[in-house]
Amino acid sequence: MSNPFPLEKDGLLEAYRRMKTIREFEERLHVDFGRGDIPGFVHLYAGEEAAGVGIMMHLQDHDRIASTHRGHGHCIAKGVDVKGMMAEIYGKATGSCAGKGGSMHIADLSKGMMGANGILGAGAPLVCGAALAAQKLGHDGVGITFFGDGASNQGTVLESMNLAAIWNLPAIFVVENNGYAESTSVDYAVASDSYVDRATGFGMPGITVDGTDFFAVYEAAGEVVKRAREGGGPTLLECKMIRFFGHFEGDAQTYRAPGENEDNRKNRDCLKIFRAKVTEAGVLNDAELDAIDAEVMTLIEDAVAEAKAAPLPTPADLTTDVYVSY
Amino acid sequence: MSNPFPLEKDGLLEAYRRMKTIREFEERLHVDFGRGDIPGFVHLYAGEEAAGVGIMMHLQDHDRIASTHRGHGHCIAKGVDVKGMMAEIYGKATGSCAGKGGSMHIADLSKGMMGANGILGAGAPLVCGAALAAQKLGHDGVGITFFGDGASNQGTVLESMNLAAIWNLPAIFVVENNGYAESTSVDYAVASDSYVDRATGFGMPGITVDGTDFFAVYEAAGEVVKRAREGGGPTLLECKMIRFFGHFEGDAQTYRAPGENEDNRKNRDCLKIFRAKVTEAGVLNDAELDAIDAEVMTLIEDAVAEAKAAPLPTPADLTTDVYVSY
């Protein structure tokens, strides 16, 4: 049977692995947070995997992304070490940020991941800087900033769109529109009906895709990343998506319609949709995917076990890393 | 001869008086600044009078405006006392702000003038607040924020547009597009070719008018103000215009094309255009307008003389007015 997909088998397996890793990472955090094992604020990306992975499949380490408070998915999709992430979330010295950052600040510049961010919209200017650096240093790297429907109303995001457009930066503005900012609907908070219109107002093309469909995201992102790499300038890419959990762990979600979460899980699960597509097309089979599932479960299991066993930061760590030198 | 204009004779005379007052106020400041009589930064509105006056002719004291660093024209058009303004610019105790504000901070809340502003874009949220207050207090006041083509790229302006749209506020966003932000062209700095597109991206109508044509501004503003008063929500109104002087007094203006200023003065002087229209239509005659000119000259002359003679603030004034009570 011929492969109707834009990725070879290897690529499809890799995409599935990343999505599944995100999913299980988040499902596990949900459980462990509920159990009281995890400190702080935790915002889960489960349900949104196809967007992050569909985009990140086009990127390399010299491409930069800036993430959000809901950053685990972007990290995993961009290749940040899962065990380091888990240890970070557990506040351990072995974490990606030595335990100093936590869920909202996981970063790995060596992987081109400029950080989750506790400040909405703050990644947009940073990514303009990454894109500018690519321009000035003469490499083909792109910068991608992720932000939610809520954060799309932050002035700094809007300014950055204008900046990227006038400088023709290889910058991409990804709106992850999951319909809510905390409990507030996008219909209430965003004045325009269309992010494409908003992009037009800043002199850049806008595209809207179904963010639960990996292939839709993958194709749109491919085009957009290519244009940016080739000097064609910035684009706004809206991914319409859903989040499976509450805004953060602990959210009772009474703002949702009755049955909304169940319906989402049942009918709009990007992993299920992906599996159905690739198996129905006969390009991958369930056994291949199940094997990945098993590997992912082991990875997550190990990550949690290692995180729990890992050492805490020491008192001396409190005041290091404030400056390179002071 | 019948009157083809949307204003009766009285109204036309009043509009001319306001425009002429602004013009002479600014021309005089230009001379006096050059002479070293005036301290600080002074940004002149000369050339842009038709926009401020065309809009303000629709407003009353309970309508609020927020102005910019280039605020004298808005003040005069909104009815702020010219002598108080002059004294303020001279740093005198009799000034609109008791000498504490200066050119960039002239305000008169009793006239609905919420202040010139040294911070670009800062008026936009303030005017949303004024519009919200009108809504909540149940009166038909509108709020109008002025900002330049440069400031149209400030995040706070963009956020405010979204806010005004989702709350359906009686707020109006006036872009005074004089083609430059300091020395930088609007073509360089604003990504979109059209402010109408930008308005669309924030879910509000946008209109572009020739800001050197009093009647074009007056008619567009009338419609926009009426819609806001009647609960129809916000609008963006772009006035394309020119500034006769440099960005501020002292600007050598080498960024302009050769002959640009002369051409502007000759062919795009909103006062000349107004005079030509009303006299050609036979609704007003030169003698009537000349009489206003003479009155205005006297007013400005008196304002300068009184400002020069006025007392300075006293040392005790340094630390008053920081709080209502402390």
Add this chain to the structure above:
Amino acid sequence: MARTLSMKDAINEALDQEMTRDPTVIMMGEDIVGGAGAAGEDDAWGGVLGVSKGLYHKHPKQMIDTPLSESAYVGAAIGAATCGLRPVAELMFIDFMGVCLDQIYNQAAKFRYMFGGKAETPVVIRAMCGAGFRAAAQHSQMLTPIFTHIPGLKVVCPSNAYDTKGLLIQAIRDNDPVIFLEHKNLYASECDVPEEPYAIPFGEASIAREGSDVTIVTYGLMVPNSLAAAETLKKEGIDVEVIDLRTLSPIDMDTVIESVENTGRLVCVDEANPRCSIATDISANVAQDAFGALKAPIEMVTAPHSPVPFSPALEDLYIPSPDRIAAAVRKTMGA
């Protein structure tokens, strides 16, 4: 009958009573009601930690959910305050001030002065502050010194539910812009709180504990930590006076100086970072105005000059502890 209330509920009650008293009092913020435009329940959140829960049903016209545009809505609150409303804008976490500070410090704080006394801006900006929530570097800051530095702002940071209610009511009635900082780690702390509305005047410190050997001056979460230190020290025979500033601007230096004149020893405790802090402010003013009364160097106990770390193991060291406070007190006693 004494009635116990948490700080969180005291805030809710103060807002409720003031919105009832005066219909020009409005509240604005992100998800302060919750569920706007969504299909589910009304009043779905009541703020991120539920502080304003229930107020929407009582005051539907006075409670406004905002988009995530702090500069726009905080600025709108400020603009509305010059037009006859008395808005209370919620900034969620004070750490977010970086996206809207201009409206606070260049607009609200300066209007009255720049306009020659011809403006009043009765706006309250409420926000959570402080560490201890494992919320890391961008959701745990105090930032009190920054607002205190700015002329034209009043800055409040209460330490208990009783003061919180009275100070918030005063903040709403006050005719100047007020930054009202609620330490999130005190939200659950309870004490007796009268049901009727009452206002506590700004610029009056309270003596949280009387003592004769050493004066501790502090505010917010550091009040309970200082009181805990004082209990420990009591057993060692050191009698500590703890002054709770309550408002940082205006500040009640009279009470501080009177106390130092009695004790001759001063420890300034501040959860903020050390440089140009509230601790340095108090210390410097005492070193200028009550130098003669001092029997020992003034000690400061603050957070380190570092961001707030995430790991609980580090965050617990970041926050000045009763132990560190006690050690500083002992040092002033020459021990």
Add this chain to the structure above:
Amino acid sequence: MARTLSMKDAINEALDQEMTRDPTVIMMGEDIVGGAGAAGEDDAWGGVLGVSKGLYHKHPKQMIDTPLSESAYVGAAIGAATCGLRPVAELMFIDFMGVCLDQIYNQAAKFRYMFGGKAETPVVIRAMCGAGFRAAAQHSQMLTPIFTHIPGLKVVCPSNAYDTKGLLIQAIRDNDPVIFLEHKNLYASECDVPEEPYAIPFGEASIAREGSDVTIVTYGLMVPNSLAAAETLKKEGIDVEVIDLRTLSPIDMDTVIESVENTGRLVCVDEANPRCSIATDISANVAQDAFGALKAPIEMVTAPHSPVPFSPALEDLYIPSPDRIAAAVRKTMGA
């Protein structure tokens, strides 16, 4: 051969030399070139007061004019700094920090810590500060204490052309985010400045004048004002030492304390507003660490707790004058 340069020209030269040395040094800001997209001359402005005039022709690829979007372009400078560039972003007036502070204090300042030491952000944010220009409340502030308060930032505020060149070169070569504040009222001040590039290390105060009776600690425009006061006092037989901090973070407390141990008397002079200021910071640290050396109360001379007034008649009173400084010194002498 000694060569005299104004502070303004010293800045230009430092930028020029560093852009020549290292092509990853770029400059961004509003009208730092000027005339972008316009029909007239290139390099039409060179910044609002002409500081960067001429640099565009020498370094066309390294000079970038920006739209009026401080949050976007300051943030872009910060982002680029984590990607191999060494950007110098010009904020024109430091008063504009309110529209971009988040990028400075929650992003640049915290990256290294939040990311566990795995980030470097070599960005310089240059801005004019200070009063005396009749530019009123929103264009005349110091704001030095606010930046100094924030861990992760370095803060520089030079008092003369020589230091300015060396400190700016150091700022550009430094691997941490630096807030570089240029007092606009010093731009015209001249002194000998070597032609070759040189870096002055951060955290080293300079002794602007040696003296044995009283120590004045200050920075920026207050250095010449303090030196003027010292000249007056000399005639009265009072021998004043003037310490120019040069960098406020890191701060050279060693030099301060050594001086106070010699003189026993301290006057802290700060053009910033008084609360939680640099003046309180120095005073408090001396009162903690060198209390025993003090023979008299520490005096502070600062701007009042008010915005900067426009009227020259008031602004001249707002700025701490040599007379006020001299009076404070006399007070510490018991005179």
